[in-house]
Amino acid sequence: MFLTIIVFVLILGLLVFVHELGHFVMAKRAGIKVEEFGFGFPPRVFGIKRGETIYSINLLPLGGFVKIYGEDGLDKKDIQPADKGRAFGDKPIGTRAIVLVAGVTMNLVLAAFLLGVGHWVGLPTMIEDEDAVGASGAKVQIVQVAFGSPAEQAGIQMGDTVARLKAGDEEIEVEMVGEMQYFITAHEGEEITAVIHRGDEVLEKKMFARVNPPANEGSLGVALARTTIVSQPWYQAIYSGIADVFYMTYAIVIALGGLLWQLVSTGKSAIEGGGPVYIFNLTGQAAQLGLIYIIQLAAVLNINLAIINILPFPALDGGRLLFLGIEKIKGSPI
Known part of the structure; x- marks a missing residue:
């Protein structure tokens, strides 16, 4: 804290x-x-x-x-x-x-x-499973957690990496997104234990895999990606930093426009969190994951x-x- x-x-x-x-x-x-x-x-x-x-x-x-x-x-x-x-x-x-x-x-x-x-230092970058063979430090990472899902209730956080999954007597080492998805599907309706890494911590989280989850959420309510750390030469990193600002600005403006339109047209907003408390929680997650995540968060908040x-x-x-x-x-x- x-x-x-x-x-x-x-x-x-x-x-x-x-x-x-x-x-x-x-x-x-x-x-x-x-x-x-x-x-x-x-x-x-x-x-x-x-x-x-x-x-x-x-x-x-x-x-x-x-x-x-x-x-x-x-x-x-x-x-x-x-x-x-x-x-x-x-x-x-x-x-x-x-x-x-x-x-x-x-x-x-x-x-x-x-x-x-x-x-320049190295940012987490998403790669496809077929590109992950031989990739240094590649891992399966949680990139989104659905509000109210089994994963959120178990304390899973964005940025956690999944090392192993257990259900009953079956256990697998998680190396690919596809094999994790297959394991979860095969054990719908059962309790699944995930061994995750969060910074220097190793944690076990127990979740119930839903049989009929809400649309676009999956049984556990997580979005997964295969990630690895990719660094660039300084001259390329400068260009990438500027390009990221243009892309993120465009994406945030489009998302904000969509939220405002939804609010005007339906009187409801899909925003699940916001304000200083939400930012404080994100800061806590970034601090646990390491300096590079703090840098990313600071950039997005800017x-x-x-x-x-x-x-x-x-x-x-x-x-x-x-x-x-x-x-x-x-x-x-x-």
Whole structure:
């Protein structure tokens, strides 16, 4: 639990800090006055003023913030002569838009960097059973666990690898996805014991193999894949990291659109989890599996944060961009 908390704080802090760093850098480059750039959230522990900006360390290490002069509007009588023309609202609409977009851009850049490092070090990659012969470190891995399934109830987690299966007097070493599927099918209606590896742990999980499972779930409610660790040369890893960001962004946007359409058309959502608690649980699983899974999770969360922040809702960067668009059409501030 302690390790999960530490990793959760580090990931969340990195995501928010990098996002705010993007706003800070572009505001400075645009000649906008930045009153404070802080690591963590108040109360302030320490602060030092360099030029016109206070650089602070704050008590809650969950990211950071940037205080841009005039971002929330100013009364003209409060503007000092030295600050004239240096407020956020004094800059052209295009400049303000660049400052707003800089946050999500930094999140996407960080995601590409993390995934590039992952490809260079070695990421788990799915392969077919016929390609697994002779593959170094190839194993059968749980890539999805259905909500409410026997596997979920037994405590099986995404990322677990299956070493052996037992049912009655029969036992097999699991080396291929196909043989595991065949074994489960042959023992429907029976209790199956799975010996799994989770990080450095070896666990036994008992599950009842359903005879008539829900559609697309299978008897145990798991999706399986044959995986092995594949590393790339650094120059190829850079390209793969960038390509992954484009692919993941597209996939997340499509999935989000589908969920919103389902919510509007049926009044129901298929989302099974979300929010800080869900992310905390995912962080715990990633921490158990190892550093490379933490890197992957941090990259995916960066992309999610970027997409959410660009949505045209109030208080988000996307909402402020929408107001800038209206201001452009209207020809005057809103």
